[in-house]
Amino acid sequence: MVKSWWLAAALAASLVACSSPTQRVDPDQDDALGGTGVDSGDIRTTADKIARSILAMDRLFARGTPYVVVQDPKNETRFQINDSMIVDRIMTLLIQNSGGRVQFVDRENWEVIQRERALKRSGAVSVPTDGQGQPNLAAAPLGTDYFLLSTLKSLSKTNGDAESDYIVATFRLTDSETGAILWQDDHEWKKVGERGVLYR
Numbered sequence: 001m002v003k004s005w006w007l008a009a010a011l012a013a014s015l016v017a018c019s020s021p022t023q024r025v026d027p028d029q030d031d032a033l034g035g036t037g038v039d040s041g042d043i044r045t046t047a048d049k050i051a052r053s054i055l056a057m058d059r060l061f062a063r064g065t066p067y068v069v070v071q072d073p074k075n076e077t078r079f080q081i082n083d084s085m086i087v088d089r090i091m092t093l094l095i096q097n098s099g100g101r102v103q104f105v106d107r108e109n110w111e112v113i114q115r116e117r118a119l120k121r122s123g124a125v126s127v128p129t130d131g132q133g134q135p136n137l138a139a140a141p142l143g144t145d146y147f148l149l150s151t152l153k154s155l156s157k158t159n160g161d162a163e164s165d166y167i168v169a170t171f172r173l174t175d176s177e178t179g180a181i182l183w184q185d186d187h188e189w190k191k192v193g194e195r196g197v198l199y200r
Contacts, residue, residue: 035197036165037079038152046169046187047089053185054094054102060146060173060182061101068173069105069144077154077167079199086169087150105142113141146173146182158195166190 025031027040060066070091073083094102106113119125121137130136148171155166172184 033197034193035199036156036163036191036193037077037197037199038081038083038167042167042189043086043089046086047093049187050171050185051090051093051097054090054173054183055098057183063145065101065103066145067103067105067142068146068148069107069176070148071150073150073152073169075152077152077165078156079154079165081199083152086152087148090148090171103142105144117141144176147176148173161195162192163195164190164192 028044029041030039054060070087073087075081075083091104095104116125120127127135127137150169150171153168153170157164166188167190168186168188170184170186173182174180175182
């Protein structure tokens with residue numbers, strides 16, 4: 001029994017000794033694992049470029065502050081990735097750097113918002129007041145001026161030992177009344193590497 005305990009302890013110690021220590025790395029840089037899909041640096045670079053492109057578009061602000069609903073991207077690549085990370089990052093950059101010139105409408109939590117509105121109007125919960133100290137229940141739910149839509153597409157190939165992926169992330173602002181495309185931009189990248197890296 002004692003011998004078995006020592007064997008288990010020695011095995012655990014050897015596994016710890018063989019394991020690599022966790023390292024903190026720059027999310028803008030490629031890591032040592034390789035792979036030809038979407039990495040953190042691709043998400044951050046794409047979001048930065050698109051946010052700058054949106055803020056540089058004078059037409060977007062011609063009618064005052066635009067209200068935008070963000071839709072999750074359509075992922076047409078071969079990779080199973082959390083593609084909403086890209087648009088979440090774009091929203092964060094725009095909120096931080098637009099000085100309030102762009103406003104986003106939260107449709108993801110629409111049912112929660114509607115339920116809270118109903119509770120306020122029924123008197124079940126208190127109602128916040130406006131600048132004059134008066135209850136403000138007249139405001140209607142915000143509509144949107146534009147939808148921010150996006151698509152991830154890829155061209156992939158392999159020879160059995162190595163593979164390459166050319167990925168294009170395309171974004172557009174579509175007018176919610178007319179369907180006209182006000183703006184469109186994209187970011188693209190291509191990677192070549194050995195097969196075998198799994199994305200989860």
